[in-house]
Amino acid sequence: MNQNKILLVDGMALLFRAFYATAMSNYYMINSKGVPTNAVYGFVKHLFMATKNYGPSHVVCCWDMGSTTFRNEIFPQYKANRGEPPVELIPQFDLVKEVVEALDIPNVGLAGYEADDCIGTLSNEYSEHSEVIILTGDQDILQLLQDNVTVSLLKKGYGNYAEYQHDNFIEEKGITPMQMIDLKALMGDSSDNYPGVKGIGEKTALKLLTEYETIEGILDNLPNLTKGQRTKIENELDMLHLSRKLAAIHCEVDVNCSLDDAIFEINQERMMEKFNELEFKRLDSLLS
Template identity: 45%
Template structure:
């Protein structure tokens, strides 16, 4: 019996990507009441195209639920350097969830958690029951790779992806996926606002984990490291351990639905008619061309 194929969509990643790609050209695609919808129209067209290419049997869309998460409780500086979303984007967060529901996709989000945490929790719940493909632009998700999970990173337009399997990751990085968060702990993440160990870059961070296997083993081997590395790590041990907590995806979120609840049904022409009536003409036109 063929396993179900679950497509998990990082809704936040696709919404932001679609918004900024079109906003840069001043294409806000406003609804009749003047509300901008460019990010939403791009998000939905992206998911429809991914569905057409990847042929999933089941689909889930994951969202952040506000900017404040448990990681902000751990570290005040987490994502503190990110600018607030542009004004034209603000109405599109709820609009995206509404359109997703209109099309027949299920939305998931838990207050205090990020979309990444929901994605990780779904993978943990269903990795033995389904083949899973995640669509995102967030490299942090590499830590979630396993024999039944593939991550397709957005690359160009709606149809080009950089696809990672567990085997490709191990071949390229020389570590297993779960060790990726330990690499991130050493190198930090400027976009997420945590420093890791100052003076340790991506190349050295990867080498440390390749050579020693874990943060604890690196710390145990401090006397054998180069003097510069030894001093940087020993002086920043507290931030190193905190950075590891921030980099690690929380896979313990409650996922209360059964996999079967995410099964995709064939699209009805009335669904596309409703999208058009609500002003989402580009989505309706794109959906009709595919289905």
């Protein structure tokens, strides 16, 4: 029997990428009911191109469930630099889940956690017995790389990916996937709005992790650091530890999805009924 191949989809990453691909030129695909559908249409296109490319036996789609998570509770400024979503995107958040449901693909999410956390939890569970491919545009998910887990990062256009396995990640980055957490803890993440250690950039953080492997290793060797490095880290110890909690994908979320529910078998009639309702054309041809 062939091993299962499970595609875990970062729904929000695909939806946002699809939205901005046309929104930048003010094209929102507003249908006859006055509903913008450009993000949902592009999402489905990304999804179908990936299923055609990878041929998964199972597909699961994971979502953020609201803008507030446990990370905001421990650091209120987390992602506070992000504005409200455009009005044209807001109705598409629920609409895209309706489409995913019409494709008989499970929607998975849990309030208080991000899609990344759900993906990490399911990836750890599934990879014990199956091949897992994570489809996303978010490099943070690279920390989940391990045996049996591939991360496929969306590149410009459709059907273009940067694929990472555990070994080629180490070759390219010079650190292990798990060290990405400590890397972000040291250098911070401007897109997620936490600072890490002020004055420590990527180059220095990589150098320290290459030499001392972990934050604990760095702290155990503070006397061996330059005076500047030591001072910066000592002044920001609390933020360093907090940033690591923010950077780490939480892989013990209370979500589950039976593989029986995730078998990738689209009911063509149900799919076309939804596509016709939304006035989507030519999308089904991507499956053939």
